[in-house]
Amino acid sequence: MSDFRPAHLPSRSAACAAVVGAALLLSSCATAGKPAPPRPPSPAASPSPAATPLPFPALVPLPASVRVGEGAPFPVTSATTIFIQSADPRAVFAAEFLAGLLTTVGPVGPSVTRMGAAIPEGSVVLSLDGDPAAGEEAYDLNVTATGVTLKASSPAGLFYAVQTLRQILPPILEHDAARPRPIAIPQVKIADRPRFAWRGAMLDVARHFFGVEDVKRYLDLLALHKMNRLHLHLSDDQGFRIEIKSWPNLTAMGARTEVGGTVGGSYTQEQYKEIVAYARERFIDVVPEIDMPGHTNAALASYPELNCDGVAPPLYTDIKVGFSCLCVADERTYVFMDDVIREIAALTPGAFFHVGGDEVKKLADTDYAQFINRAQDIVERHGKRMIGWDEVALASLHPASVVQHWRPGTQLSKVAANGSKLIMSPANRAYLDMQYDTSSYLGLFWAGRIEIRDSYSWDPATLMEGVGEDSILGVEAPLWTETLATIREVESMAFPRLAAIAEIGWSPQAARDWDDFKLRLGGQGPRWQAMGVNFYRSPQVPWKP
Ligand code: TNX
Helix, strand or coil: CCCEEECCCCCCCHHHHHHHHHHHHHHHHCCCCCCCCCCCCCCCCCCCHHHCCCCCCCCCCCCCEEEEECCCCEEECCCCEEEEECCCHHHHHHHHHHHHHCCCCCCCCCEEEECCCCCCCCCEEEECCCCHHHCCCCEEEEEECCEEEEEECCHHHHHHHHHHHHHHCCHHHHCCCCCCCCEEECCEEEEECCCCCEEEEEEECCCCCCCHHHHHHHHHHHHHCCCCEEEEEEEECCEECECCCCCCHHHHCCCCECHHHCECCCECHHHHHHHHHHHHHCCCEEEEEEEECCCCHHHHHHCHHHCCCCCCCCCCCCCCCCCCCCCCCCHHHHHHHHHHHHHHHHHCCCCEEEEECCCCCCCCHHHHHHHHHHHHHHHHHCCCEEEEEHHHHHCCCCCCCEEEECCCCCCCHHHHHCCCEEEECCHHHHCCCECCCCCCCCCECCCCCCCHHHHHCCCHHHCCCCCCHHHEEEEEEEECCCCCCCHHHHHHHHCCHHHHHHHHHHCCHHHCCHHHHHHHHHCCHHHHHHCCCCCCCCCCCCCCC
């Protein structure tokens, strides 16, 4: 492969230039018919796209190793066959996913063939004979003039190989109204694996409710960025959002409203299962959170017996925090917790259950710690590992339990020394609900204003003294929805910052660089636009038109 060069060095090859030119031409078509951005930067503030070289390949997250070839690109037409060398349904899903992206390369898309014995030249081949030592999520992707191979040791790796290939394809393919046209894929050779096991996003469906289709949309966007956890914040003061069969009032009453007093909503258990299954197909585990003992007004309003005075408070539609608390001295509270955790755990294949534990202002530390210890026992009895926000460090945590760091400046080295792992979500870097700057009209700013460069420029392994790489399970970007009522508003806060957190979770720290990232990020613009993503056109990024 001596004709492959490291990525980002400009190519002089005519063939490559033709493809890049075609990609540019196609991506400009993709802008047609899409809604206007929420807040376009002023031309003066924006780096000129014309002056910036088009990086190839513009991949986010950056793979561990990329080499670009100089030879002729690989043509994909209706006659191309995609071979999947495995009967594993999850591997077949990855192949079908790729075929789905290529349906408009001709009058019909490429066909998918299982277990081809003799593979003709000019094929796309997915196989599971990658090196298991590289890890379950690792993959190799090779595009030459005569074929494409995607190789991994597990279906997850194949799925990530497909997502990488996807970012090399012309963005127009993502457009619902794309017309049939042949494409050609430039030569490239990629060997890749993630830095962290946990690459998460959190969606708060309690402050404003988001239905199944909205959650699936968010999952689609996570998958594109190789994220593998969706943490659903399912309950808070303003709403309880999942059906619990043994406590039906939690949703009959507790899901009626949301912030601002509009009509709320909740998932039936069948709908929750549908979300879990959709996520799982895309190699994303759903992590359910039932926040306790605080942030519980919706539950307290639904059942008087959960209140120490036996009186149910009214439903709450404002956004202040810290006023509600389950009655920790009453055994009925633990029956409630056991039922809720049991029912949700039974619907959740992932290993974790999040108990919240944040912002409890009504309890002494000892009572709080005792409560979390009991929550931990209940979670484990139902076969899961407990996660809690920063504050749960006050309890006697088992090494299998995980702490999610959120308050900037908190010291959690003792937790790490005790063997528990951490998920890093520092609010002043990773919170997607913080405003971008003073002209943002959505979002909060208690942890600061976070432009894309701020969300990118930090390393989880040097954030906290005594908490190194080995103690860190990964990163997560929480999106709280006090100010966000629609999925388009959610997208405008999540993008582009979610892509920055995805890269922190996936790419080797030594290879990460803001000046390089902003070019590759700018290259995502046409794809996101073709997908109808309502992203914030940060003036810090040279967005490709
Ligand atoms: C703090 S982060 C909270 C949430 C709010 C969020 C708003 C955390 C564990 N608690 O209840 O929604 O700030 O940014």
